[in-house]
Amino acid sequence: MNDPIIPPLKTAFPPIVDQNCKVLLLGTMPGDRSLSLQQYYGHAGNHFWKLIYTLFQQPVEADYEARKRFLLNHGIALWDVLESCTCEGSLDSNIKNEVVNDFAAFYQQYPAITEIFFDSRKAEQFYLKHVKKSEDKNYHLLPSPSRANASKTFEQKLELWKELLPYVKL
Template sequence: MEQEAGEKRTGLPPVVDSRSRLLLLGSMPGEASLRAQMYYGHPRNAFWPLLYGLLDGGEPSPVYAERLQFALSRGVALWDVLRECERKGSLDAAIRKAEANDFRAFFAAYPGITHVFFNGSAAAQYFSRQAAPQVEGLPLSFSTLPSSSPARAISLEAKLEGWQPVREAWLESQRG
């Protein structure tokens, strides 16, 4: 049985600056995030509570621009593995005809990034299949985190525990 391809989806531009040391990569924003043009825009996505909790930020700001500024102020960049794809709905399992972003150019422009974290196994798998050859030989550390998506049905506490490597890398970047 053949699945419907769905509509063509184009991801969001990276949120990054010269202070960035950590890169958090999703696979492709879901429908709510694409409609809002906001990373992790679904109200039940745990991404922002996780990031604020791990990086001593307290409660996430309700203002998206302030959330982005918080991430950048902590040296955290946001992007997705995929530049575009076809997908019906928001699930990673529905992604077809995936095309990766240009990571060779990205890491050349932001050489201060040392740690790459995949927000879920789908992001890690797409990166491994499509983008890993672009970054061969670069001094990067890679880790896969439990997905912050509401589709990943584990508690916020369990996700927070699984995201501890982000805090460790952030603390390390503060010392160095």
Template structure:
């Protein structure tokens, strides 16, 4: 098995109101040093549809647009061993969880967590939630944006992901 893979720092402004959590960056993302870098991943096209910044804009612009919208992006895992990019290939014994108590302490307005797929939700509920000392969070699993998750069309995924924009827009107006 390969060496330990290390994830990225979060994309997050201090006023983040919603957190999108993946499991661990793909090989394409790790190579590019950017979240959701695989060309067939639907994440950035979905964010473009929700927030207006083109999916092909420079990465720094896309990240800044999410911060401005109150959206944070991170992964549940800080590090792991995995061959390839599939979540099913993650070695469970190698999983290192990100420091969520510190993250939520630094982002006190954050109350909505959206999981980009099942693995992120499963690991978060099993290893993170109990460490958050009763913090009240709205947890929502969304369809994975991964090209490996081809069971839904882009349009179907967009319909599900619209709840992210509605939460950040409502929160921004309060």
């Protein structure tokens, strides 16, 4: 008798955040490559870092610690909606058994955050399912930076990601 294959439990990273952040960018859960590198958006094919740096007309830095400082210097926090889940592969559509991060405690610790940007529809769906919207926050949906989102070119994604600019430190 064959036992069913249970997808691996995946655990997200702690947030990149400080008290100066007004913007929170929310993904769903790091993909396999990001988890193996222990870096947000670690897959070379993901447009996230290129989008962020292009918004500020800067070349992408290779050093991950420099990338994290770059976000914070512009008042941008980065986190994922989910704390953990089971997922075969890296596609959000495969996520099961999700456990959401503690947003009530997070927002209490970082009260300056007022702008919430979801970087995929799935991140938004999980957030709305488990967290709900708060009246003291504004919510925005951006196109996924993933290469799996092939319906938009980099330039089309960049145009939509410009919605961040009024809320960040330039």
